[in-house]
Amino acid sequence: MIRNLSYLLFIFGLISSCANTSEKEQKNTSKKIENPTNKVLLSSEFEWEQLNPARGDQSPQAGTIWGDRNGTVPTGFLAKFVDGFSSPPHIHNVTYRAVVIKGFVHNDDPKAENMWMPIGSFWTQPVGEAHITSTKGEEVIAYVEIDNGPYLVKPIEEAFDSGERPVNIHASNVVWLNYEKTNWIDPDTKVQISFLWEGRDKLKGLFIKLPKGFSGEIKSDGDIFHAIVVSGQLKYNMRETEESKLLDAGSYFKSAGDAIHTVQNTLEHEVLIYLRTNGEIRIE
Numbered sequence: 001m002i003r004n005l006s007y008l009l010f011i012f013g014l015i016s017s018c019a020n021t022s023e024k025e026q027k028n029t030s031k032k033i034e035n036p037t038n039k040v041l042l043s044s045e046f047e048w049e050q051l052n053p054a055r056g057d058q059s060p061q062a063g064t065i066w067g068d069r070n071g072t073v074p075t076g077f078l079a080k081f082v083d084g085f086s087s088p089p090h091i092h093n094v095t096y097r098a099v100v101i102k103g104f105v106h107n108d109d110p111k112a113e114n115m116w117m118p119i120g121s122f123w124t125q126p127v128g129e130a131h132i133t134s135t136k137g138e139e140v141i142a143y144v145e146i147d148n149g150p151y152l153v154k155p156i157e158e159a160f161d162s163g164e165r166p167v168n169i170h171a172s173n174v175v176w177l178n179y180e181k182t183n184w185i186d187p188d189t190k191v192q193i194s195f196l197w198e199g200r201d202k203l204k205g206l207f208i209k210l211p212k213g214f215s216g217e218i219k220s221d222g223d224i225f226h227a228i229v230v231s232g233q234l235k236y237n238m239r240e241t242e243e244s245k246l247l248d249a250g251s252y253f254k255s256a257g258d259a260i261h262t263v264q265n266t267l268e269h270e271v272l273i274y275l276r277t278n279g280e281i282r283i284e
Helices: 002-034 053-058
Strands: 039-041 048-050 061-066 075-081 096-108 122-125 132-146 167-169 192-198 204-210 215-220 225-231 234-238 243-247 252-255 259-265 271-277 281-283
Touching (some): 061 252, 075 096, 096 225, 132 225
Antiparallel strands (some): 048 061, 096 132, 215 281, 225 252, 234 243, 234 259
8 A cells, every 4th residue: 555655656746747847848938939049051051162172173072060170169061072982091080970961972991892871871980990981973962060170081091999880871771760659759740750879968869850741840958959951841930030941951950948940841752850969859
């Protein structure tokens, strides 16, 4: 009897805690609407420069989205390659993560057979590890992010084993979760999420798949929130100006703190988004 009573008290306490959390979230949402930090950057607004100036005209192009690729801060940028590009074996001074946005990318050990990763694939490249990067497609674009900079290319003579291991996830091997597996999704939305990585200070990276006809909100509470449209087209509504913008592949939206991102899938196929955040989200 005492055990059952204790259990009931525990359940009551848990319900009360959830209710308090819900009230807190509603207050934070109201405050966020009054002081929005939402920002949008279209793919057409990027400024491109050489990713590796040492290679001259053979260098891929880079368009910084957030941060500073040449500084010491965390950074996200787009890398653009020509069809048939193949780098010489090399290493980097920092670990990076990447997502294929257009075309096909092969990234592996110099002697590895080609494994072409299509749009929606995810890979990581550990610091110090020798590798090559090859591409195919009329236009090849990847989103790349680092946790600290600068992002440098170095010769394989300086290669070393950091203990990290690379990850190559072909788009067909991404594991998707629906509302039954995560409480970040409202059951009525048919949205799916895939958790890709988790780092220090609650940082995490994930894919969000918005189905055809989706119209709703992505609510977030993280101080860090960087979102990249990987495929499809997203209609983004700026709450403070009531202006709408169409975000195609490579476009970006962000916020800091409690925020609501009002979005709509305007096309006949799914929209895929890559998200980096240190908070939790709710899609409804």
